[in-house]
Amino acid sequence: MAIQTPTSPTAPTQPWSTEFERALAENERYVSQFDRSSLPLPPGRKLAVLACMDARLTVEDVLGLRTGDAHIIRNAGGLATDDAIRSLVISQQLLGTEEVIVIEHTGCGMLTFEDDAVRRDIAARTGQDVDLPLHAFGNLDENLRTQVERIREHPWIKDVPVHGLIYEVESGRLRKVA
Numbered sequence: 001m002a003i004q005t006p007t008s009p010t011a012p013t014q015p016w017s018t019e020f021e022r023a024l025a026e027n028e029r030y031v032s033q034f035d036r037s038s039l040p041l042p043p044g045r046k047l048a049v050l051a052c053m054d055a056r057l058t059v060e061d062v063l064g065l066r067t068g069d070a071h072i073i074r075n076a077g078g079l080a081t082d083d084a085i086r087s088l089v090i091s092q093q094l095l096g097t098e099e100v101i102v103i104e105h106t107g108c109g110m111l112t113f114e115d116d117a118v119r120r121d122i123a124a125r126t127g128q129d130v131d132l133p134l135h136a137f138g139n140l141d142e143n144l145r146t147q148v149e150r151i152r153e154h155p156w157i158k159d160v161p162v163h164g165l166i167y168e169v170e171s172g173r174l175r176k177v178a
C-alpha cells in the first residue's frame with residue numbers, strides 16, 4: 001500500500017511548530033502501519049545505487065524499488081568519493097550486491113558554483129581557511145562517466161556491471177550515459 005504523502009509543513013492547519021516535530025509525528029503514523037520487521041539484511045535485488053542527494057530525485061520511485069531491495073548511497077552530486085567507495089565495498093563484500101547504478105541529474109546544484117568561490121565565502125564568514133574539496137563540476141555527462149570509471153577501475157570494487165544514468169528532472173526520464 002502506498003504511503004500517503006504528508007501534507008505540506010507550511011499548511012496553516014498543522015499543529016507542529018517545527019519541522020522536527022512534524023517528522024516525529026509522521027513517524028508515529030508510520031509505526032502504526034509498519035509491516036517490514038522481517039526483511040533480511042542483504043538487499044533483495046543485490047543492487048547498490050549511488051545518487052545525488054537532490055530533493056527532486058526519489059531513487060526508490062524512479063527505479064521502482066521497495067524497502068529492502070537495494071542500498072542507496074547519496075551525496076552532493078552522486079560522486080564516487082572515498083566514502084561512497086567505502087559504502088560500495090561494504091555493500092559488495094559484506095552484503096552481496098552484484099550491480100551498481102550511478103545516477104546524476106539535470107539541474108544539479110553542483111553545476112552552479114565553483115569550489116574556490118564557495119571556499120572564499122566560507123573563509124570570509126568564519127575567518128578560517130577551508131580545506132574541503134566540494135567537487136563542483138561543469139559537464140554533467142563527462143562527470144558521470146568519470147564516476148562510473150572510478151568505480152569500475154577501483155581495486156576494491158568487484159568486477160560487476162556499473163551503469164551511469166542521467167535523471168531528467170524535467171520529465172522523470174532516465175538517460176543512459178555509461
Ligand code: ZN
Nearest residue numbers: 052054108109
Ligand atoms: Zn544534484
